[in-house]
Amino acid sequence: MAQRAQPIIGKTGIIAGGFVLAVVLLAFLGIGLRADVGRGLGPAEWAAIRFTLLQSALSALISVACAIPLARALARRRFIGRGVLITLLGAPFILPVIVAVLGLLTVFGRSGWANVALEAVGLPSISIYGLHGVVLAHVFFNLPLATRLLLQGWQSIPAERFRLAAQLDLPPKMIQRTLELPLLLQIAPGATALIFVICLTSFAVALTLGGGPRATTIELAIYQAFRFDFDLSRAALLSFIQLGLAGGAALVALWIIPNIPVSAGLDRELRRWDARGGFQRLHDSAVITLGSAFLLLPLFAIVLAGLQGLPQMPTGVWRTAGNSLGVALLSIAVLLIIALPMAGWIASRRAGGAEAIGLIGLSASPLMIGTGWFILINPIADPVPLALPVTALINALMALPFALRILVPPMRDVLSTYDRISRSLGLAGWSAWRWLVLPRLRAQIGFTAGLTGALSVGDLGVIALFADPDRATLPLQMYRLMGAYRTEAAAGAALLLLAMALGLFWICDKGGRWRAEA
């Protein structure tokens, strides 16, 4: 009877994964039903594919490379306001694109703060427009995500390890090799793949900061095919290519992730005896200061502009804020129902390739999924009342890969550490979730819920395709204000959006860590 034992959890995860696949594939089917044979791909589309690959790869690599020192510095320092700083550093990730771009331009633009400062000391000015601008913006968006993913990893190293290392008087180099490197190998490839996929679907940022049509991405071509040429077959073809690139990246990254069992500690407070030296202290302070300046200054610019605009905000904005909150809460619920079983399923498998399923919701353009489902629903029912639930579902799918990236590694640890004792106690299925997994993953679940809520609040989503006047969300209302010359009121709405997203994130994140070790 050498049969491999059944995993203690995992069956429902297959259903959840199947559901995600079905949502995306049925959307493609919907498009396929209506697509005529359009023109194929021309040189412009191929140029878009090349540029998309280049900027995504650069953005992903640089984001993760910058995140490593920042996460390490944050992991080994304790200072007043650290918790608040970490929450604030997460903000760029959830900002609506147009808000973030204007914030970045206030700092790095032609007449931005950086150039004013450079001019004051007699240095030549910098231009943000070009490939480097695209990468800079994408690092701004994604450095927070990479930092948080790595920080979670660092905090998952049991405190006993560092205590032991200190007792053995290991030099910092050795600690890096024995404790930190395995961790990086486990987290960095997945984080890089994830950011690569996020950047694949970027388009307004890439175009604006790329300085023109040189910076055309696949997503722009999809948008053009849908909205301007109404060439559904070309849109579907481009979406498939985008999906393929994302899937390829995900498979490469996730299959090479080594499965490193980390034995559990006693959840003591983390103390780093190895990092007490003056040089390291100075180095960490410099990294934290630089990273914070880069991430917080544009945020500060958004807050400044928003404060001026708040009094001019029409009252209707508040109603749309209510809609957005509803969508966000629904997204969180949907996400947790899908992500937890999927994470359990993936974590109990040896290879991580299944996590790629999680990425398809993000890499298939939301416009594409929304349109596909509109076509499917329309003959049966009126799609308009379903606009908000569908938006919530699509937002949840977009957040799924982040959720999996956050949940799978600790889930893997819990399952491998407690596998034997669970079996001998007969703990499986729901009771394994209830007594073993959920309590130990509280912090990560809170983080995931917060991230999903915040992303959902900030995302324009598919609502723009078929919103009716009463179902507008806050980002849509903000775009409407901008479209009606009310730039200042729109800045106010952007500030409200930022506050809501951060608030939601903070409450969920804090709730998850409440009375637990941070």
Next chain:
Amino acid sequence: MRRTLLATTLLLATQAGADTPVLTVYAGDYFTSEWGPGPMIETGFEEICGCDLQFATGDLLPRLLLEGERTKADVVIGLTSDVTAKARETGLFAPHGQDNSALTLPIEWTDDTFLPFNYGHTAFIYNETTMDAPPASFADLLDMPDDVKIVIQDPRTSISGLALVLWVQAVYGEEAGDVWSKLAPKILTVTKDWSASYGMFTDGEVDMVLSYTTSPAYHMFAEEDFTKKAAIFPEGHYFMVETVGKIAQTDQPELADAFMAYVLSNDFQRMIPTANWSLPSALPADQWPEGWAQLPLPEKVLFYSEDEAAALKDQAVETWRNALSQ
């Protein structure tokens, strides 16, 4: 008084419930926000029609194309002239039934399906306090020093961006490619939509922005800011129009006809300037709201018919893309 009337109408509308006929009007997304023209149009029309006007907003043409015969729209308002060809192809629209001679557009309008309700022209907007020597012609614009920076919209994703490409085509024809090459160093960047461009302009990131001849009116009349100006070029400006169309298989044909007539009424036309920040399609300039007739407007107006535009569009966009990708 007006407010009580509105409240009573709303009350009656809810009480009357199923007995009141409903006219469903599809409109562009911006239309129905509290500062857009939608609410005023709804109140105005319901006062005379004994009906309930309901707006449905969203992405107009894609939604219509997706819905096809199943569309619930009776009337569609907000289709721009660059999409009317596609809209016409659907066969969903009926003749508008109004007299085109009532129109006061700067061009002749003969289309009997799509009825214009407002118009404007493409133009570059500048701030006169920061720009000493604004260009006096398109040729001037091309000869400006390269450190003068402008922002434009992408013709592949934005209607105003497409209008600019057609504008250049209409003025320069075969030389469009060279014109774009000359303009390229001055184009700081290209944005997905008008909003992002205009935000960059009001934030002071660029000297000039591609927008409309009517943009200064917003600053003048809503903000009392008289520093934003449209540069008027003798070569002419490209004409942009928004139209309204009637769905052929509407179950409310009389109401739909009444709405089409309402669009040309003085009440409707007088709302357009300040509610939509554009020019009314059927109102002589001497009846525009105070101050509007003084708005500098081009003498020469350029426009491609739907078919001409469709024939030129792809090549013009490709010329633009090639020149700016160098």
